[in-house]
Amino acid sequence: xxxxxxxxxYGLMALKFLAEHEQSPxxxxxxxAEAYHIPPQLLAKIxxxxxxxxxxxxxAGMNGGYVLSRSAREITAFEVILAIDGPFFITSCxxxxxxxxxxxxxxxxxxxxxxxxxxxxxxxAIRISDLVEQDRVAVEGRAGASLKGAQHPLVNIAARN
Amino acid sequence: xxxxxxxxxYGLMALKFLAEHEQSPxxxxxxxAEAYHIPPQLLAKIxxxxxxxxxxxxxAGMNGGYVLSRSAREITAFEVILAIDGPFFITSCxxxxxxxxxxxxxxxxxxxxxxxxxxxxxxxAIRISDLVEQDRVAVEGRAGASLKGAQHPLVNIAARN
DNA sequence: TGTAAATAGGACACAAACGGTCGTATACTC
DNA sequence: GAGTATACGACCGTTTGTGTCCTATTTACA
Numbered sequence: 001x002x003x004x005x006x007x008x009x010y011g012l013m014a015l016k017f018l019a020e021h022e023q024s025p026x027x028x029x030x031x032x033a034e035a036y037h038i039p040p041q042l043l044a045k046i047x048x049x050x051x052x053x054x055x056x057x058x059x060a061g062m063n064g065g066y067v068l069s070r071s072a073r074e075i076t077a078f079e080v081i082l083a084i085d086g087p088f089f090i091t092s093c094x095x096x097x098x099x100x101x102x103x104x105x106x107x108x109x110x111x112x113x114x115x116x117x118x119x120x121x122x123x124x125a126i127r128i129s130d131l132v133e134q135d136r137v138a139v140e141g142r143a144g145a146s147l148k149g150a151q152h153p154l155v156n157i158a159a160r161n
Numbered sequence: 162x163x164x165x166x167x168x169x170x171y172g173l174m175a176l177k178f179l180a181e182h183e184q185s186p187x188x189x190x191x192x193x194a195e196a197y198h199i200p201p202q203l204l205a206k207i208x209x210x211x212x213x214x215x216x217x218x219x220x221a222g223m224n225g226g227y228v229l230s231r232s233a234r235e236i237t238a239f240e241v242i243l244a245i246d247g248p249f250f251i252t253s254c255x256x257x258x259x260x261x262x263x264x265x266x267x268x269x270x271x272x273x274x275x276x277x278x279x280x281x282x283x284x285x286a287i288r289i290s291d292l293v294e295q296d297r298v299a300v301e302g303r304a305g306a307s308l309k310g311a312q313h314p315l316v317n318i319a320a321r322n
Numbered sequence: 323t324g325t326a327a328a329t330a331g332g333a334c335a336c337a338a339a340c341g342g343t344c345g346t347a348t349a350c351t352c
Numbered sequence: 353g354a355g356t357a358t359a360c361g362a363c364c365g366t367t368t369g370t371g372t373c374c375t376a377t378t379t380a381c382a
Contacts, residue, residue, distance in 0.1 A: 002163060002242065002249035004273070005369065012269050028328065042371055048330060060329040061379020077276070081163070088163035106197070108173050111295040112165070115238070115287060122279045126272075134272040167341065189357065203342055209359060221358040222350025329378070340367075348359070 008084045010038050011046045015055070015080060016131045019072035026065035046084060053083035072132065078123035090116040169245045171199050172207045176216070176241060177292045180233035187226035207245060214244035233293065239284035251277040 014032050021027060029047050033040035047066050051058045057069045068075065081088070090112050175193050182188060190208050194201035208227050212219045218230045229236065242249070251273050 002165065002246065002251075004163065004251050007369080009269070012273075016269055030328085039371060041373085044329075045331080045371095051329090058329060059379085060327090060377075062327045063380060064328045064378080066329090085163065090163075090165050106170075106174065107296045108170070108177055108292055110299045111287075111292045112173075114295075115283060118283045119280050122276060122283070126276060131269050131272045134275070135268045138271045166339090191357085200342060202344080205358075206342095206360085212358090219358060220350080221348075221356090223356045224351065225349085225357045227358090323382100325380105325382085327378100327380085330376080332375090333373085335372080336370085338367105338369075340365105342364085342366100344361105344363080346360090346362105348357100350357080351355090352353105 002090075004081065005085055007042070007046055008081050010036075010043055011050060011080050011084045012077060012128075012131065013038070014043060014047060015050070015068070015072075015075065015128045016135070018056075018066065018068050019128050019132050022068065022072070024067075026059055026063070026067050028065040031065065050080070050083055053079070055079060055083060068128075072129040073127050075128045076124050077126040077128075077131075078120060080128075081123060088116075089113075090119065165242065166246055168203070168207055169242050171197075171204055172211060172241050172245045173238060173289075173292065174199075175204060175208060176211070176229070176233075176236065176289050177296070179217075179227065179229050180289050180293050183229065183233070185228075187220055187224070187228050189226040192226065211241070211244055214240070216240060216244060229289075233290040234288050236289045237285050238287035238289075238292075239281060241289075242284060249277075250274075251280065 013036055017032050017035060018027060029044040030040050032038070032047075033043045047056060047058070050056045051066065055069055055075055056066045058064070058066050174197055178193050178196060179188060190205040191201050193199070193208075194204045208217060208219070211217045212227065216230055216236055217227045219225070219227050
């Protein structure tokens with residue numbers, strides 16, 4: 001529970017992959033799916049949603065594919081999750097349109113709404129470029145050796161808000 | 162998505178209710194269920210899990226019920242959610258026991274693990290007593306009038322980590 | 323101009339999770 | 353011993369998540 005869906009996972013992976021290949025004219029859903037062993041048709045749909053949401057630009061036809069519509073530094077994890085999984089609330093009631101039937105009795109809604117905001121802020125502070133950077137550091141750390149200090153950029157990012 | 166289950170909601174509400182009635186010798190699942198119009202049997206199960214997890218103490222038989230096993234200030238929202246919904250991960254893979262089959266290709270796992278930690282920290286900073294306090298303030302604000310300054314205790318809590 | 327490769331998107335099938343109920347056993351009080 | 357409460361396993365219907373299939377459309381290139 002309180003977990004990301006696979007779709008959101010795939011979406012983040014795809015964006016990260018596109019960010020790492022920004023020099024390419026465009027990459028197809030198939031290219032990305034093969035790189036990560038993701039079901040191609042499923043990924044295609046995800047990329048379509050991201051396109052509809054304005055995070056990607058698509059190009060149909062031969063040699064077509066997708067490119068980031070903005071710099072990787074201007075796309076946040078929050079936007080990706082929002083695009084794929086829709087708005088999220090930490091309370092199970094309050095689906096956005098109308099409040100739950102417990103409205104009058106549910107006394108934790110307001111407190112938890114603030115928690116939701118805090119979590120949103122964390123996700124808004126994570127950029128696709130951070131994923132690239134963080135992963136690069138992790139790989140180097142694994143291949144190389146010393147794992148000391150300042151190796152948790154994302155934590156720092158989350159704390160810096 | 163990324164939302165709390167109703168069970169976790171109910172659990173938090175119940176703990177808050179118990180915290181508000183700490184002077185009572187014990188409250189039954191039925192008492193609490195009626196107060197919030199929650200299905201009694203469902204709430205009973207939730208309270209049983211919380212008991213098993215050590216957050217509540219139960220007492221069977223006539224005039225039985227539940228009491229907090231600790232002070233409301235020593236129980237966090239994180240523990241409640243963990244007890245009811247199990248461990249949560251922001252990545253859909255990595256269910257705890259073994260990593261997903263994408264292990265080698267999934268390059269965002271490590272970065273997102275840090276995000277999970279940040280969110281956990283937020284939830285760990287929320288105590289049941291905060292829910293009580295925060296709700297009290299909200300009610301007063303609604304009944305009374307002025308809504309200025311320092312009215313977002315939970316946000317402050319989340320930020321103070 | 324035709325073919326192949328790509329996006330776009332609706333419909334559907336399967337599986338897992340969630341929400342809730344039922345029945346029964348057990349513990350405790352009076 | 354009766355009544356009330358917790359403890360817990362089994363079950364069921366609904367929803368959500370994951371993935372596939374099929375068709376239409378766009379585009380590049382031979």
